Amino acid sequence: MNKNRSGLVLALFIFAGFLLWSVSIRQSLLFILGIGLGLVLAGMRFGFTTGWRNLIENRDPSGVYAQILLLGIAAAISLPLLAAFPTELNAALGPPSISLLVGALVFGAAMQIADGCGSGTLYKAGLGIPLNMAILPMFALGSFLGSVHLGWWLELGKLQPVSLLSSAGLSGALILTFVGLAIFAGISWWWSKGAKVARPAFNKTLLIGAVLLAVLAVTNLVVAGQPWGIVYGFGLWTAKVAQAANLFDPSVNTFWSQATHAQALQQSVFLDLTTITNLGILAGALLIFSGKKSDSQSKLTAKQWLVGILAGFLLGYSSRLAFGCNVGAMVSGISTGSLHGWIWVVLAFLGSLAGVRIRKHYGY
Structure with missing residues (x-):
């Protein structure tokens, strides 16, 4: 182990100890879980975005198959847990709405x-x-501004969140989930049949990554009492900065005036569940990166930088409208029986079809 990595490991160990001593054992455990998530995501290059793009551009289904395996394992464990502990554990439920479709x-x-x-x-x-x-x-x-505007978007039209577990029971939720995943697998297989270059349908590294991520995601559900999420932590960080700078009054905002969110603004950021796992993911990726050169990236033009940064802002804004990203809406939504997760996947894939073309147009 090189000196850079040794120093980083020591720093992470100290921070985990600080969380254990000064915050709670749960936050310390979540930070360690986040490190595990970061190690798997970065070490195995498990990319949700890349998996979809490879299917669209190259008709390579291996990344999507790995994601389906992740969803299947997570759902097979999470749904029974939610049924057995309905008061202790929460599902990632989002309302079907105009904001979900657009986001x-x-x-x-x-x-x-x-x-x-x-x-x-x-x-x-x-x-x-x-x-x-x-x-x-x-x-x-973008995530913060999306949360600020979310009340307006929801006024355009929404339904109550739909839980497959509540609507169809445990057996029904499992059956519906696995039928849905089988349909997605079938569509991916059909799409890949037109590939000009024959490729292996399965990638061993990605499949191992899928299993590990599923186990870590379920463990996060058990430890945190809620599914793995990403987006909320981003918005919270910016909201705290805006409030501290007197640029934002949460008491008059539909989203941030809600009791749970108002409390998150008042208390230490280290008490936020999503923030801690996000920091862990960054730390896990840093462990992979330390002592190595950055992944190669061709020099970008000013226009490519501008388009990429604008896309980053839209990522944050739209993910808040859609009640999550690939993790919060797709992985956590589908694996805990939320209808909005299935709606998200269909609309996000349609958006990816356009996004791949735009990406190619700007020469990324």
Whole structure:
């Protein structure tokens, strides 16, 4: 182990100890879980965005198959846990709404242009990739502004959140979830049949990553009492800065005046569940990066930088409207039985079809 990595490991150990001593054992455990998530995402280059783009451009389904495996394992464990502990554990439920439709569609396009979703932006920033490092603060700003405007968007039309677990029971929720995943797998297989170059349908590294991420995501549910999320932490960071600078009054805002969010603004950021796992993901990616050169990235033009940063802002804004990104809406939504997760996937994939074209147009 090189000196840089040894020093970083020591710093992370000290920070985990600080959380254990000064905050809570849960926050310390969540930070360690976040490190594990970052190590898997960065070490195995498990990209939700890349998996979709490879299917669209190259008709390579291996990344999507790995994501389906992740969803299947997480759902098979999470749904029974939620049924057994309905008061202790919460599902990632979001309301079907105009904001969900618009947000998911825009997010799908923006993540292809920015080459990263919520988790992808985090771990690639941790790997020292310049564009993603610049996108991260814009993602946070967009997430905050999306939360500020969310009340207006919801007034355009919404339904109550739909839980498959509540509507169909445990058996019904499991059946519906696995039928849905089988349909997605079938569509991916059909799409890949037109590939000009034959490729292996399965990638061993990605499949191992899927299993590990599923286990870590379920563990996060058990420890935190809520599913793995990314976006909320980004918005909270910016909201705290805006409030401290007297640029924002949360008491008159529909979203931030709600009791849970108002409390998050008043208390230490180290008490926020999503923030701690986000910091862990960054730390895990830094462990992979330390002592190495940054992933190669061709020199970008001024226009490419501008388009990429704008896409990063839209990532944050749209993810708040859509009640999550690939993690919060897709992985956590589908694995805990939320209808909005399925709606998100369909709209986000349609957005990705456009996003891939836009990305190619600007020469990324």
